[in-house]
Amino acid sequence: MSQEKVLQITDLSISFTGKVVLDKINLEVYRGQIIGYIGPNGAGKSTTVKIILGLLDRYRGKVEVFGEDIRNKGNAYKKRIGYVPENGEIYDDLTAFEYISFTGQMYGMEPEDIKNKLIRLLEKFDMAESLHKRVSTFSKGMKQKLLIISSLIHDPDLIFFDEPLSGLDANSVMIIKEMMTILAAEGKTIFYSSHIMDVVEKISNRIILLADGNVVADGTFDQLKEKNKEGTLEQIFNQLTGFDQHEQIAADIVAALHGDESNE
């Protein structure tokens, strides 16, 4: 694997209305890596991704994508980036064909080229008959597949997936996981945010754990395991985020359901 640097983040900080969300983060990401980007809710995962994508501009520090500072480079670097947003924002009044034509052309592709690719892709995703249907009529899984197609149609080099598997059935999940492995082997870089630890553990060749705006762990799963002496990523996650009361809380919840007196 070549050691070409795709992304470098130096001292990245951002705060919203006084609350510090990211606190001097440093990261280097290399070509061909699948990075599992994890952390509790509100740790700053999506915020990091939004900054890299240029959705937020009031940050301090430096973000370099493909070797150039995104502050003064304009927007051309986005051509090589693919993104599946966390909330699944999509113009659902359009048909699948129209939506992908739109995003594809925004990435500078030719309409004919987009159409050919899309037809092939939809067929592989078992959605061939959905080409001219409106996205608003799609099921959650179909929408998610369309978002994945939309993020990859221009063959990007750096891919941000924010919970890309939500709503997909087990078979589609296997396809996407395998696809990510092939893409990474080809030299694409994938930034994968998720709360489902089993998947992150299996597919990532590097795991970055964010908590309270700081990077608290960074390394392969084996390295993390060695350091923390825990068996699964889930357990490591719990340990590193200082969360060890799940048994007590679960017991309290059940007690509350039964109407018992609290034993806190």
Added chain:
Amino acid sequence: MNDFITLKILDRFAGLFRLLSVDYRAMRLILSFKLTMDKRRVPTIMQGDKQKENPMLSAFVKSLLLYAFYGLFLIPFLVIGDNYLFQMSIVFAIIMFILMTSMISDFSAVLLDVRDKAILDTKPVTARTISVAKFVHVVIYMTQLTGAFLLIPFLIGSAVNGVRFSILFFFTIIFVSLFIIVLTALFYMFILRFFDGERLRDIINYIQIFLSVGIIVGYQVLVRTFEFVDYSFTLDFYWWHYLLPPMWFSGSFEWLLLGNSETYIVIFSLLALFIPIFSIVLYIYLVPTFERNLQKLLANSKAKKPKRARVQQWIARIATASVEEESMFRFASKMLRNERDFKLKVYPSLGLSLVFPFIMIFSMRVPDQTPNYTYSYLFAYFVVLMIPTVVHMLKYSNKYKGAWLYRILPVQDQMLFYRATLKAFLIQIFLPITLLIGVIFSVIAGFDQVIHFIVITLTGWLFTIVCYRLLNNQRYPFASNFSFAQSANSAYMFLTMFLVGFLAFLHFLIQLIPYGIYGFVIILIVINIFTWKKILPKKV
């Protein structure tokens, strides 16, 4: 996709946009898809696999025709007399009201589309291109709207007042439109600066309601004031007239066409020229902040502190027969008060039913005569008239899919859902309105009106259950999609309106019999109890 005439026209200005360092290809692309979505905006769910598009009668075209109709009301002010300062002030006031409110109500969904951020900003286009595309999109919409609204008045005004008027009118219209666009955007910026997205949506909602009521009431009032308006009216100038934008624009007519060069007229004209330009500069300067604040639309709003409403709880308890029904009553009350689409479809008619009785009273007045209010309580049947609309709307909700909840509940008495909902409507909406009108009428016309309002209230209760049977007759409220709401059975609607007329007439006949009205109250109570039990029976 690329066959919009608008875009073809825009293509001629491609050079201009490139001069502004806008990526014209990307902008055109964004616009072509935005326009496609606009065409489809109204009925979202009704299309499934079949995609029928009826371009001739899209909701948007219909609304343009309606604006064209409203525009006709401007004509009198354009053709009578040549007191431009006065006439044109009224014309511009109306134009600005219509444009501003429709801009906020119809177009806010487009201006405030939060999906844009995730979808457009992640693509390799500059922020400038995106904001110019948005602005052009708004301008396209505004042009269509202003065109529909002002074309006929413009032609007639030009024919009557000559070429110079026509040229001036044309340019002032452009300035007014631009001014309104920027003003709307600044309004959003202001709201978003201080409040969150939920509040903004509430405000937009109320403006939409206000627009619907305002237009109808406004024209009623305008028509009435016609008689009193004296066109040789001269204006006494006060400094605060500088704060009235319509006067700026009308000032330019007074100055340039009539040669009235009083200082304040000249200042008006200069304001008309420079304030719009200044506001556009301000807008461009503030756009980045605006975009940033748009993020707030995505953010969760702060939790409201629940208000302690003892009275509400007490009402819910005494109005209902069981714990389940009480809980449904509270739920329905919340829905009536909180669901924006429901409010938008229902509150305008509520507002009208509240205002109309008074408009009728005042318009029936004969000058120089002591007004006779003997039968004015019959106007309060306007309130009964709105019942079918509201009851019909109780079927719908934006989140109609949540209705699975009713089905999984272990409730024996399936009729309680609608029974509680209808009661919630009667107690939370119908009763307060009738009460308010009743109190005001009693003050105006004497306290013998009270008995008539008792009759009207009882009639309303009876009529509500009848409307339910005729229009809804189903098990669960808030369980259908609003997109289907247009297809109200107009035959039934007509029948119910006829019924209201009949009930009012019956009321009139019975009060002619001495003490008949008291007997009528008793009969109505009995029929009410019987009908409610019959149509929505309690099952145990």
